[in-house]
Amino acid sequence: MASPRQLSKPINKPALPALHHLSSWQGSSSLPSAVMETRFLILSDTHATAYTAPQQYADVALHCGDLTEKSTLDEFRSAIQLLEGVSAPIKLAIGGNHDFTLDTPLYKQRFDQASPAQQKYFKKEYGDVGEARRLLETAGITLLDEGTHHFRLQNGASLSVYASPHTPIFGYWGFQYPREQGHEFDITGADVVMTHGPPRGILDETYRGNEAGCTNLFGAIAQARPKIHCFGHIHEAWGAKLVAWQDTNVESSYSTSVDEKKSVIINSLKGSQGSEELMDELKAHQHEGYYATSHCTGDPNPIQQGKQTLAINASIKGRGRHRFQLPWLVDIELPKTD
Template sequence: MSLINAFSRRPFRPTGNTIKTRFLILSDTHTCDVVAPKHYADVALHCGDLTQRSKMSEFRKSLALLNSINSPLKLVIPGNHDFTLDETLFRGGNFKTRQLLSTKESEMEYGRTGDAIALMEEAREAGIIYLKEGTHHFKLDNGASLKLFASPYIPSLLEWGFRYEPSEGHKYEIEEGTDLVMTHCPPKGILDANYQGDEVGCRHLFEAVARIRPRLHCFGHSHEGWGAKLVAWRGDAASKRPSRMTDVDEYHSVLVQHLDGLRRSGQDDEKVVEEKTEMARAAYNERCYRTSHCSGDKHPIIFGRKTLFINAAMKGSRDDEYAMHLPWLVDAELPVANAD
């Protein structure tokens, strides 16, 4: 496939040892009626919660959405709502929804153990790749190399899928040189606010990401946290126990966009309301929010120095001005793949 820039429709050219790569990032679609943007992306990423109740029909609808995306490679992880993909939990019989499987009708809705996973893996032929936790390597059609770490796990006291006890934590084994981290859970303190304003991200995930400092970290789960932030790191290496207070250089970090940047407030003057309205109208007409962080851009990603964090949770609140949030279309640079 030719290296196509969906904005200019001209070929991408490698810059030094990197090549410009376009990502379409979405999460928490929850089987809502989502229309995919028409823009081409080298890689599409879905960060979990494809479904609302983990029914087989919901997975089929989500796969149809993914299939409609204009990208040769679509990478998917589950979220806590997609509990039938969590074989250990689903097989164990201690999950409350397991009670629904006592009848033939319910089994037809939710499938048997392994049915949902089989459905996801069958989609590989269409370029939709279901990822389990761990490190994955891809050579992209545009000539770039992508080293990605994926994990669906979240801290929770409730009996969701892919959960762990917050007090026990989880070991996110992100390798050195990882370009992109793809999780369902947000890291602690970064785009992780819930509707009550509480930080629901994971401290252990933040620590792992802060030590590796990838180019991008994309996630969802916290719907109210939708947005993007280019985080500047302090020093040449992480502290002994990384935290936002000790390891993030807020002065040199940039909040690219957040829900408050699109919502109109009674405290906004007429000019601000007009600017927000026009910005939101333009983005929603394109069905995505676009941002670019390549060499030559105003705010480039600097591998090891600056990481772009993306919360792509799309389902909003019924009472919100924007009941559906936009997916992200992100330009970034990846290393050129070796000839072999």
């Protein structure tokens, strides 16, 4: 295991003390808000492949779903092995559409409707209802249900995460809703949003050029403007983009909400195929096993609360020469616990 904060190659940023104060505080009568730099290792869509996570320490590890391909117990064991190899004191995960046994009401319904012979087979392959969840939790992986969750981190930061495993229907899987019916994402006061699927228009483009993300999710993100929104599901849209929001309160569509000129692509598979510069950037990170980006005070692109959101598609499973895409190592500032 790598020891905390020892990087094989330091993240390209000026050295800062771990604890400092928001630069926006300019001598007002209220006390300055203390913040902690916090490092996230973000991955998604490992699908029980032979992928091995990097050893790099992070304060928090996030897995945005599709831990498995078919939701078998064997695949969950392999996903657990992968996450056990991650060096982080707290590991948060959500289910993806492929992890349908984590969708307890759905799996219970299928189980109850099955014949005794099928039930015997289900138990052997997929386990009892709730068994996959128990396996994860026993291994120290916190599986987040839909909603907002609060954590006190070992580094002294407080973290609020809104999680949702739900995606529009695509095949016969778990945590799905009809696209035309939509889904309510009730995001309030979250530093980090982790969903399985992307929002419409952001790192959601399929090989065929379709925007596969959810419009309801886009609206909720545009409204809530969290520091980070991480997801996966559309593997080929791997990348990160610092999305700048328009000053207007109109959040109904991409064009009225996103300020494209002020937004920054950190990297993307799509971009790297079209640009030699981004491709070289990507190659330079391959040997490290992660793609690092830092958005703290003093960095080139510090996240401005309420004005920007760092969107991250962290899908690991790729194809062709991108068989395994890189997880993201992201530094941001979080409020310090009192």
